[in-house]
Amino acid sequence: MPLPRPLRRSDGLPAAPVPWVSTVLYAAVAVAGAYAGARGLGDTDAVPFAAGLAALAALDRFERRRWPAGSPALPGTLLLAVRLGLVLVVAAADGSGLSRVLLLLLPFGAYFVLGPVASVAIGALCLGGIVIAFQAADPGWHGRTEAVADVLMFAIGLVLAVAMASAAVEEQRQRARVESSHARLRAYADQVADLSAAAERGRLARDIHDGLGHHLTAISVLLEKAEAYRDRDGAVADAAVADARHSAQRALEEVRASVRTLRADAEPFRLTAALDELALRSGRVPAVVVEAGGDERRFTRDALVALFRAAQEGVTNARRHSGAERVEIRLRLGEDRARLVVADDGRGFAAGTEGSGLTGMRERLELVGGSLAVESAPGAGTRLTAVVPSAAAA
Structure with a gap:
């Protein structure tokens, strides 16, 4: 030796x-x-x-x-x-x-x-x-x-x-x-702290885009509708203003929910109920239809929230960009994975022209081990498919 x-x-x-x-x-x-x-x-x-x-x-x-x-x-x-x-x-x-x-x-x-x-x-x-x-x-x-x-x-x-x-x-x-x-x-602890802070900033950015962005878009569309119908149909204009007010209230509630999350005081999240609420408050154009089934208890809160944000982004894009008249949301919660499909009948878009919303959605899903597939073509509508693993399979 x-x-x-x-x-x-x-x-x-x-x-x-x-x-x-x-x-x-x-x-x-x-x-x-x-x-x-x-x-x-x-x-x-x-x-x-x-x-x-x-x-x-x-x-x-x-x-x-x-x-x-x-x-x-x-x-x-x-x-x-x-x-x-x-x-x-x-x-x-x-x-x-x-x-x-x-x-x-x-x-x-x-x-x-x-x-x-x-x-x-x-x-x-x-x-x-x-x-x-x-x-x-x-x-x-x-x-x-x-x-x-x-x-x-x-x-x-x-x-x-x-x-x-x-x-x-x-x-x-x-x-x-x-x-x-x-x-x-x-040094590693400092790096972890920096990465955690960066991840939290990214999460907040996605929450602002997916949550507030959705509601602000709805408010903008509803107020434009109210302005357009102000002289022709006062009842329709008043209904649009009321819907815009409700969307503003929802945006405020989501801000408060984000604050509660930061304080580790988040309430249990129910994806099916959130999707039903999304469809109810989205208005008549586009019409949003939800079909859901399965047991949410197999999935973590972060995975369920990621799916909801995907649905929210799909509806927002359909309203803002595609001119769609109908959006279908289909959710299947299986034993090992959950699959969410958001399909609209809008004008679609060419490959390679995804915006920051889809990029943020993909990042959010990847953080929970999930994935996002986008199918679209000009004149053929858009179909988003989000998949996340269950807590046992993750």
Whole structure:
């Protein structure tokens, strides 16, 4: 299994070492040196011993303040060399012999600066240095249990130091990944919010076009009718004005319904009743006939509203553009889908000349998993077929 690479941030700096490790070792060496000096267990030179430990602590503090996220390779290597010199000074002044444990800080720190290979190599050099020092001080050291135990414990300490550095690097790497994931999630959440806002704006635009547009068209046609019959047939003109007033009231009700929807306070929607109301309020020209059957409960409210808007758009187009005299609305609510057909006997239109109303209708149906088919030709009327899936099939 390959050794992990040292953790790098986006700016190229390595991972930061764990600060408490060196602090614990400095404290342990200071206590052991003081105890040995007080008990006369070794020849401890207090001044260089204390000064060396203080310099090591100050060096660590400087490094953490200068490079909080970890030292770059070149200055980190120079600091390792300075740290080695200070450790040798402390070891030479320490009569207890415990200060050799400070050598463990070299491979530990090297792991964060230079990576695992350099850390293992420096650890091996430190172990070799300990063996050479033992050999120089006592050629027969390998025959003494205490000396061999000291070397073995140092070797175990090296393994633990490298393992701890590896674990610290991996922990920082995982933390960086989590932070990066959180940043991406925040970005995704912002995108979702933007998309939701755009979708809501689109829905409101379609509601305004399909709802208010339908009623305003009816009002315009009825008022034109009233103006045309004002001098010829007052009763017809009055009836047209009354129908226009009713259409205005319906437009106001739809605005209020849209507001209730935005406040999550929408009432249950009944498609068949809405189609009957559409036919009743559409007037005599064109005459609107509705034929419906099936169970609405299989379908979501959004799907039913989408079908109603399709019917509404079909009637509006027939009144506004086609000159139709009759519009038929046929609705079949099946188990897996609902099919709505709006057919008129108007003048029709050529392919490729669809307006924004049909485009908005198609978008609304696609949002609920449905589709729209348009069949028309000049002089042949228009037939709209809207299909949406049931809640179970969606």
